[in-house]
Amino acid sequence: MNSLSSLVFARDQDRTCSALIFVERLPEGARDITSSLLGGSGLTAAQFDVTGSDMNSQTARKYESPLRQAQAEETRQRILAAVARLFETAPEEALSFDAIAEEAGVQRRTVFRHFTNKDTLLEAFWAWTNQQVALRTWPETEADLVAMPPETFAGFDRHEGLIRAALTSRSGREMRLRANPERQAAFRRSLADVTQGLDPLRAKQAVAVIQLLYSAPAWHTLKDYWNLDGQEAGEAVSWAISTLLDALRHGRSNQEDLGKQEEQT
Numbered sequence: 001m002n003s004l005s006s007l008v009f010a011r012d013q014d015r016t017c018s019a020l021i022f023v024e025r026l027p028e029g030a031r032d033i034t035s036s037l038l039g040g041s042g043l044t045a046a047q048f049d050v051t052g053s054d055m056n057s058q059t060a061r062k063y064e065s066p067l068r069q070a071q072a073e074e075t076r077q078r079i080l081a082a083v084a085r086l087f088e089t090a091p092e093e094a095l096s097f098d099a100i101a102e103e104a105g106v107q108r109r110t111v112f113r114h115f116t117n118k119d120t121l122l123e124a125f126w127a128w129t130n131q132q133v134a135l136r137t138w139p140e141t142e143a144d145l146v147a148m149p150p151e152t153f154a155g156f157d158r159h160e161g162l163i164r165a166a167l168t169s170r171s172g173r174e175m176r177l178r179a180n181p182e183r184q185a186a187f188r189r190s191l192a193d194v195t196q197g198l199d200p201l202r203a204k205q206a207v208a209v210i211q212l213l214y215s216a217p218a219w220h221t222l223k224d225y226w227n228l229d230g231q232e233a234g235e236a237v238s239w240a241i242s243t244l245l246d247a248l249r250h251g252r253s254n255q256e257d258l259g260k261q262e263e264q265t
Contacts, residue, residue: 079104080128088161091169126179138186150234156219157230187211194248
């Protein structure tokens with residue numbers, strides 16, 4: 001026990017009396033100082049079991065400073081904003097940690113501290129991009145598929161350079177493909193009710209077409225080839241999706257009616 005500050009726990013042999021004493025400077029051998037610690041108690045040092053605990057050796061409770069947390073989040077946001085700028089100006093360097101560090105004005109190890117590898121960076125940047133575009137870009141219900149495209153496509157307009165780079169660059173393709181399984185799952189959940197009972201291939205086709213309609217490539221095509229702004233393109237997509245949903249419901253209803261007729265005959 002060689003720490004300058006320690007705790008000494010003392011108790012009598014019968015365990016009827018105990019004390020926890022802070023000692024500023026504790027030399028080697030706790031028993032050698034019991035007389036000075038317990039002087040005037042009327043008890044001899046031999047009547048006590050004394051053990052020392054090095055306070056510096058204990059696992060300290062982690063204190064999370066709100067200021068430090070805010071600074072860390074600010075740095076994280078600065079790094080993600082730097083990735084966004086690189087996607088617009090030098091998309092093939094957008095996932096280079098050296099380029100990101102230089103663009104963000106931080107050291108390379110700081111980037112690694114927040115994003116340990118390219119996969120975690122891609123995941124975080126995809127989420128960050130979606131948050132910049134709209135509060136929520138992936139659907140959860142059929143109603144979302146009709147309501148959300150105008151707002152989302154208007155968000156694409158506000159971040160046109162970034163969205164175009166994500167569509168045309170190799171880094172952007174890598175990011176979008178990585179997120180695609182989760183995106184597909186969101187569309188399948190949203191369309192689970194209306195595709196229930198359909199032929200598996202037909203159900204897959206329906207989900208795929210609706211996902212294509214509600215996507216950045218659809219926004220890109222309608223903007224470049226039909227000169228529709230984000231709001232107008234989103235409204236067109238909402239109308240198309242609504243029409244498809246009605247057709248799917250009508251087709252399922254016809255199948256159910258046909259099935260009932262066959263059962264009766």
